[in-house]
Amino acid sequence: MSANAEMNRYWNEASGPRWVEFQHWIDRQIEPLGARALERARLGPGERVLDVGCGCGATALAAARAVGPEGSVTGIDLSLPMLTRARERAAEASLANLEFLHADAQTATLAKGFDVVFSRFGVMFFEDPVRAFENLRRSLVARGRLVFVCWQALARNAWMRVPLEALASVLPLAPPASPTAPGPFAFADDARVRGILEQAGFGEIAFESVQEVLPIGPDDLEGSVRFALAIGPAGAALRDSPEAAARRHEIESALREALRPYWGPRGVTLASASWIVTARSGG
Ligand SMILES: C[S@@+](CC[C@H](N)C(=O)[O-])C[C@H]1O[C@@H](n2cnc3c(N)ncnc32)[C@H](O)[C@@H]1O
Numbered sequence: 001m002s003a004n005a006e007m008n009r010y011w012n013e014a015s016g017p018r019w020v021e022f023q024h025w026i027d028r029q030i031e032p033l034g035a036r037a038l039e040r041a042r043l044g045p046g047e048r049v050l051d052v053g054c055g056c057g058a059t060a061l062a063a064a065r066a067v068g069p070e071g072s073v074t075g076i077d078l079s080l081p082m083l084t085r086a087r088e089r090a091a092e093a094s095l096a097n098l099e100f101l102h103a104d105a106q107t108a109t110l111a112k113g114f115d116v117v118f119s120r121f122g123v124m125f126f127e128d129p130v131r132a133f134e135n136l137r138r139s140l141v142a143r144g145r146l147v148f149v150c151w152q153a154l155a156r157n158a159w160m161r162v163p164l165e166a167l168a169s170v171l172p173l174a175p176p177a178s179p180t181a182p183g184p185f186a187f188a189d190d191a192r193v194r195g196i197l198e199q200a201g202f203g204e205i206a207f208e209s210v211q212e213v214l215p216i217g218p219d220d221l222e223g224s225v226r227f228a229l230a231i232g233p234a235g236a237a238l239r240d241s242p243e244a245a246a247r248r249h250e251i252e253s254a255l256r257e258a259l260r261p262y263w264g265p266r267g268v269t270l271a272s273a274s275w276i277v278t279a280r281s282g283g
Pocket residue numbers: 004007011030034052053054055056057058059076077078079082103104105106119120121122123125126
C-alpha cells in the first residue's frame with residue numbers, strides 16, 4: 001500500500017472520478033496559474049520533464065509540446081481514473097513524447113536525468129514532504145529545476161472559502177485539520193515550504209505570489225452549484241456524511257445564495273492566491 005494511503009483512496013475513489021467528470025471546468029479554472037508556472041520553468045526543446053501529480057494531464061500535454069519531439073515528459077500520479085483521462089488526451093493529441101506512470105511520487109523509484117520537475121497543485125498531499133522532495137531531487141540532473149504552483153492560505157482563496165462557509169452555515173463542520181496536514185493548503189506557509197525544500201537538498205529557492213480571479217465551474221449559476229456540490233468540501237461532506245446527504249437541498253440553496261453575488265458574464269468568479277515556487281537541485 002502507498003505511503004500516502006489516505007490520499008491514494010481519496011484520489012482514486014472519492015475525488016478522482018469527480019475531477020475526470022469536471023476536467024474541462026477545472027482546467028479552465030487553474031489554467032492561468034499552470035501557464036504562469038510553465039513560463040517560469042522555461043522549458044526548451046529536447047528537455048526531459050517530470051510532471052508530479054499530473055492528474056488529467058493538462059500541463060503534461062503542454063510541457064510535451066514545449067519540449068518538442070526531441071524532449072520527453074513523464075506524468076506521475078496516484079489516481080488511475082485521472083491517468084486514464086490523461087492517456088486518452090495524449091492519444092487524441094498524437095503526442096508520442098509523453099508517458100504516464102501510475103505511482104506514488106513520494107516513494108516511487110524514478111528514472112534519473114530529468115531537467116525539470118514540474119507540478120500544478122500536485123505536491124501538497126505528501127505524508128512526508130521532505131522524503132518526497134528528496135526522491136524528486138534525486139531524479140533531477142545536477143542543477144535541475146524544480147517549479148511548482150501551490151495554494152496560499154484558505155483565507156486568501158475565496159474560490160474555496162466561500163463554498164466552505166456556505167456549507168458551514170448548514171452543517172457543523174469538524175474543526176480544521178492542522179494547517180500543515182496533507183491537503184490543498186498544506187503549502188500555504190512559504191517559510192515552511194522553504195524549510196522542506198532546503199532539507200530535501202534544494203537551493204536558490206524563490207516564491208512568487210500570484211493573485212488571480214478564477215472562473216468556478218460552468219458559466220451558469222446552476223452549473224457552478226453542481227460543480228461545488230461535486231468538488232471540494234461540499235462534495236466531500238455529501239459523500240462522507242449521512243447528515244449532509246439528508247440535507248442536500250439546504251446545502252444546495254446555501255451554495256446558490258453564497259455564489260450568486262459572484263456571478264457575472266464569465267460565470268461565477270472568485271479570488272485566489274497561490275505561490276509559484278522555483279528552486280534548483282544541488283551539484
Ligand atoms: C489538485 S490535483 C492536481 C492535478 C493536476 N496537476 C492538475 O493541475 O489538473 C492533485 C493531484 O496530485 C495527485 N497526487 C497526490 N498525491 C500524490 C502522490 N503521492 N504521488 C503522485 N500523485 C499524487 C492526485 O492524484 C491528483 O491527481
